[in-house]
Amino acid sequence: MAERDKRGTAERLGPDDWARAALAALAEGGLGAVAVEPVAVRLGVSKGSFYWHFANRRALVEAALAQWEAGTERVIARLESLDEPVTRMRTLLDLAFGDAENAAISFRLISEVDDPLVGEVVRRVSRRRLDFMQEVLRELGQPEGEARRRVLAAYGGYLGLAALVRIGAADEVPGSLVDLAMAELGLPPAAPS
Amino acid sequence: MAERDKRGTAERLGPDDWARAALAALAEGGLGAVAVEPVAVRLGVSKGSFYWHFANRRALVEAALAQWEAGTERVIARLESLDEPVTRMRTLLDLAFGDAENAAISFRLISEVDDPLVGEVVRRVSRRRLDFMQEVLRELGQPEGEARRRVLAAYGGYLGLAALVRIGAADEVPGSLVDLAMAELGLPPAAPS
DNA sequence: CGGCCTCCATACGGTTGCGTATGGAGGCGA
DNA sequence: TCGCCTCCATACGCAACCGTATGGAGGCCG
Numbered sequence: 001m002a003e004r005d006k007r008g009t010a011e012r013l014g015p016d017d018w019a020r021a022a023l024a025a026l027a028e029g030g031l032g033a034v035a036v037e038p039v040a041v042r043l044g045v046s047k048g049s050f051y052w053h054f055a056n057r058r059a060l061v062e063a064a065l066a067q068w069e070a071g072t073e074r075v076i077a078r079l080e081s082l083d084e085p086v087t088r089m090r091t092l093l094d095l096a097f098g099d100a101e102n103a104a105i106s107f108r109l110i111s112e113v114d115d116p117l118v119g120e121v122v123r124r125v126s127r128r129r130l131d132f133m134q135e136v137l138r139e140l141g142q143p144e145g146e147a148r149r150r151v152l153a154a155y156g157g158y159l160g161l162a163a164l165v166r167i168g169a170a171d172e173v174p175g176s177l178v179d180l181a182m183a184e185l186g187l188p189p190a191a192p193s
Numbered sequence: 194m195a196e197r198d199k200r201g202t203a204e205r206l207g208p209d210d211w212a213r214a215a216l217a218a219l220a221e222g223g224l225g226a227v228a229v230e231p232v233a234v235r236l237g238v239s240k241g242s243f244y245w246h247f248a249n250r251r252a253l254v255e256a257a258l259a260q261w262e263a264g265t266e267r268v269i270a271r272l273e274s275l276d277e278p279v280t281r282m283r284t285l286l287d288l289a290f291g292d293a294e295n296a297a298i299s300f301r302l303i304s305e306v307d308d309p310l311v312g313e314v315v316r317r318v319s320r321r322r323l324d325f326m327q328e329v330l331r332e333l334g335q336p337e338g339e340a341r342r343r344v345l346a347a348y349g350g351y352l353g354l355a356a357l358v359r360i361g362a363a364d365e366v367p368g369s370l371v372d373l374a375m376a377e378l379g380l381p382p383a384a385p386s
Numbered sequence: 387c388g389g390c391c392t393c394c395a396t397a398c399g400g401t402t403g404c405g406t407a408t409g410g411a412g413g414c415g416a
Numbered sequence: 417t418c419g420c421c422t423c424c425a426t427a428c429g430c431a432a433c434c435g436t437a438t439g440g441a442g443g444c445c446g
Contacts, residue, residue, distance in 0.1 A: 012393070030304065032225045037433060047435085048394050057434070110356045111223065111304040119360070126362045152354065152363050153373060159356050160349030163303045167312070169319045170345050180346060184377075206423085230403060240405085242424050250404070 013043060015053045015063055022064035027105050031112045034061055058117065065121040068105060072125050076132055085139045086187055092133070093178045096158055103162035110159070130155055133185075142186060150185050157181060206236060208246045208256055215257035220298045224305045227254055251310065258314040261298060265318050269325055278332045279380055285326070286371045289351055296355035303352070323348055326378075335379060343378050350374060 021042050025033045036050050036057055043049075054060050075095060082088045096103070110126075113119045130151055137147035158181070164170040179189035214235050218226045229243050229250055236242075247253050268288060275281045289296070303319075306312045323344055330340035351374070357363040372382035 028307070030223065030225070032223070035433060036435085045393095046395055047433095048396075050394095051435070052393060107300075107304050107356075110360055111300050113360045114221070122360055123362070126357070126360055130362060149373075152357060153350060156353030156357050156363070157346060157350045158353065160351065160353030161345065163300075163352050164319070164345060164349050167303055167306045167315055167319055169316070169323060170349070180342075228403060229405085238423095239425055240403095241426075244405070245423060 013045065013049060013053070016067070017043065018050065018053060018060060019063040019067045022060050023068060023105065026064060026108055027101060030108050031061070031115060031118065034064065036060065061117055065109075065117065068109070069121055069125050071102065072128060076128070079132075085136045089133070089136050089185065089187060090178070090182065092136075093158075093181050097161075097178055097181075100162065100165065103159070104166060106159065107163060107166065126155075137185060140187070146186075154181050154184050157184065206238065206242060206246070209260070210236065211243065211246060211253060212256040212260045215253050216261060216298060219257060219301055220294055223301050224254070224308060224311065227257065229253070254310055258302075258310065261302070262314055262318050264295065265321060269321070272325075278329045282326070282329050282378065282380060283371070283375065285329075286351075286374050290354075290371055290374075293355065293358065296352070297359060299352065300356060300359065319348075330378060333380070339379075347374050347377050350377065 018039065021039050022034045025035075025039050025042065034057075036047055039060070040047050040050055050060070054063070075092075079088050079092055079095075082091060109118050109122045113122050133151045133155065134147050137151065138144070142150070161170060182189050211232065214232050215227045218228075218232050218235065227250075229240055232253070233240050233243055243253070247256070268285075272281050272285055275284060302311050302315045306315050326344045326348065327340045330343065331337070335343070354363060375382050
């Protein structure tokens with residue numbers, strides 16, 4: 001792994017490193033924490049470095065959002081290699097309920113949807129996720145309206161439960177919640193591995 | 194200053210007015226928007242007024258949180274006047290899914306749960322709401338674990354759907370979602386009015 | 387070896403928000 | 417009327433952050 005210690009060994013930074021650090025700051029402190037100087041401190045460098053790689057703070061936020069969106073695309077691409085629709089959906093749910101950090105970022109970004117930059121990406125990513133899930137249900141023969149309603153309930157439930165876990169109201173989402181979500185989607189609860 | 198009717202009828206302000214304005218700022222711009230000077234501008238006064246009523250910004254945030262918590266207590270007190278448990282739950286869901294602004298505030302606060310002030314109140318309010326719902330299900334004879342699981346799914350679904358509405362993924366929660374939530378709770382969907 | 391290019395540090399001015407100090411306008415009782 | 421109390425305005429110092437300017441260390445290449 002790349003040593004991320006202080007500037008001991010003079011590792012050079014690229015825009016991706018800044019975007020990654022910006023996402024970490026976003027998850028911890030919200031959009032307001034994605035500030036140039038604090039993120040620079042987090043990386044162990046100064047602002048001078050930042051303004052070499054980026055024009056301004058806006059560009060950093062855009063890079064962070066792009067990296068977050070790319071993560072969603074990566075997951076979807078990985079899921080599309082699975083032939084069986086039911087397995088695809090169950091793997092999606094496992095990934096979604098398992099990645100608490102990404103859920104936290106999603107939560108932060110949704111609450112910050114009034115920001116024009118954030119809003120555009122959040123809407124696009126959410127639509128992408130919902131459409132993907134709906135397509136899986138369509139392959140399984142569910143009618144359009146029914147599938148849409150179930151997908152909204154399932155994705156909304158995912159977001160909300162992630163919130164409850166975050167505040168400690170629900171300790172560590174039990175595996176049965178994946179089954180519950182599968183049931184809401186009209187799919188069999190047990191994995192046919 | 195010849196101009197002084199900027200504030201209309203309410204000439205003098207009290208702490209409650211500041212707390213209300215702070216909640217409005219919170220819903221719009223998040224916790225970071227609960228700043229002294231912007232809220233003062235919102236009320237049409239200056240900082241000098243604020244520091245008469247409050248010691249510092251922290252006190253303003255605390256007052257806003259207290260007012261938000263009081264709203265939850267007010268709703269619960271109103272619900273407890275209803276004798277029939279099923280009616281109580283259905284009225285609760287109608288109120289919850291109907292008040293989009295309060296859902297937005299809940300969302301903002303949950304995403305800001307790392308803040309010690311916010312975290313304490315958010316956890317207490319969430320526990321209060323969950324316990325109240327669980328108690329209703331218990332009155333209806335549902336076993337403890339089952340009730341807890343259903344309440345978590347329902348409250349999580351509420352939060353998540355509010356998020357989807359907020360980003361425009363689900364346009365205007367249809368009334369059928371209340372029925373869906375009732376079904377998740379193991380209760381009859383139709384109101385017996 | 388000398389020049390250039392990349393990446394980063396330092397220093398500066400501008401803006402915004404926090405908190406304090408001080409004073410002023412208006413109501414109210416003596 | 418006088419004096420006091422309440423509520424608010426103005427002015428100031430301080431800190432955090434944005435963006436710019438400028439220079440410097442180290443690698444690469446002629």
